[in-house]
Amino acid sequence: MKALEALFPVFFMMFLGYLARKKNWITREQDEGAKKIVFQILFPFLVYNVLVSSQLSQHLLVQILFLDAAWIIIYFIGKKTASFTSSQFSRISPFLLLTCEGGNVALPLYITMVGSAYAVNIVTFDVAGILINFGFVPAVIAKQISGRTDWKDVTKSIFTSSFVIAVLAGVLVNLSGLHSSLMDTSCGPVYTATAEMVIKPITGIILFTLGYELQIQRSFMKPLIRLAATRLICCGAIICLFFLLFPGLMADTIFRIGVIFYFLCPTGFPVPLQVTPLIKDSEEEAFMAAFLSLFMVIALVAYAVITVIYL
Numbered sequence: 192m193k194a195l196e197a198l199f200p201v202f203f204m205m206f207l208g209y210l211a212r213k214k215n216w217i218t219r220e221q222d223e224g225a226k227k228i229v230f231q232i233l234f235p236f237l238v239y240n241v242l243v244s245s246q247l248s249q250h251l252l253v254q255i256l257f258l259d260a261a262w263i264i265i266y267f268i269g270k271k272t273a274s275f276t277s278s279q280f281s282r283i284s285p286f287l288l289l290t291c292e293g294g295n296v297a298l299p300l301y302i303t304m305v306g307s308a309y310a311v312n313i314v315t316f317d318v319a320g321i322l323i324n325f326g327f328v329p330a331v332i333a334k335q336i337s338g339r340t341d342w343k344d345v346t347k348s349i350f351t352s353s354f355v356i357a358v359l360a361g362v363l364v365n366l367s368g369l370h371s372s373l374m375d376t377s378c379g380p381v382y383t384a385t386a387e388m389v390i391k392p393i394t395g396i397i398l399f400t401l402g403y404e405l406q407i408q409r410s411f412m413k414p415l416i417r418l419a420a421t422r423l424i425c426c427g428a429i430i431c432l433f434f435l436l437f438p439g440l441m442a443d444t445i446f447r448i449g450v451i452f453y454f455l456c457p458t459g460f461p462v463p464l465q466v467t468p469l470i471k472d473s474e475e476e477a478f479m480a481a482f483l484s485l486f487m488v489i490a491l492v493a494y495a496v497i498t499v500i501y502l
């Protein structure tokens with residue numbers, strides 16, 4: 192019954208989003224507007240609140256360095272296997288192996304499983320992903336297109352990201368003790384009430400938009416399955432390395448759930464935007480959308496299985 196209590200609201204909100212698209216209750220522009228509010232304002236505040244009020248792990252920096260190294264290695268694996276997955280999409284397929292969508296998929300679903308108090312467990316993974324999405328990927332693409340990398344633009348794109356600003360602010364305010372001092376004043380209850388009001392609608396809106404955008408085209412099934420298998424093997428290797436490198440953390444069930452679920456989620460959503468300069472036709476755009484949708488299904492299946500097993 193507890194698993195049903197966790198699963199039913201998730202699939203119900205996603206079904207509403209799917210129905211809204213089918214019935215044309217809201218336009219794609221309205222859906223994009225809702226996403227911008229959540230992902231550029233509300234969600235960065237959630238990330239800030241999680242980091243500023245949590246006890247930061249001593250493994251934070253090690254995990255970031257480990258994951259960034261892993262994603263870079265996976266990119267080169269993707270380059271080597273591009274002809275196997277699909278020669279037609281070889282320009283973009285290595286990038287689709289990189290990072291996981293934490294902010295829009297993994298984190299809100301993980302929160303429904305274990306509660307927002309444990310969100311910090313996987314926020315660290317997103318910090319590593321941001322460095323790849325807004326640093327490594329643009330640099331590689333710029334190198335492919337023009338033969339050089341504009342590091343000024345790369346650095347600007349990283350540090351103007353609302354998510355990165357939220358992460359940096361949360362860590363600095365936490366470590367400086369400013370948040371603890373604030374919470375001991377009369378402003379503490381005001382901040383807490385505001386945080387609760389801001390955070391409450393995030394998960395519902397995200398699930399609604401995920402349902403709105405969920406779709407898979409059958410025409411790409413063969414290359415999709417091959418690329419998905421490659422990604423699952425690579426992400427499975429990352430999960431195994433977590434058991435090897437961080438055995439103490441992985442002994443904790445809630446942390447272990449976060450690791451397993453996070454690395455079964457779709458490619459980070461910034462990746463398709465970053466690879467736009469490499470896109471030659473509408474088929475490549477459709478293939479990326481289909482790949483993300485396929486991994487949304489994989490993530491939802493993983494969510495259901497983990498919820499049934501652990502809850």
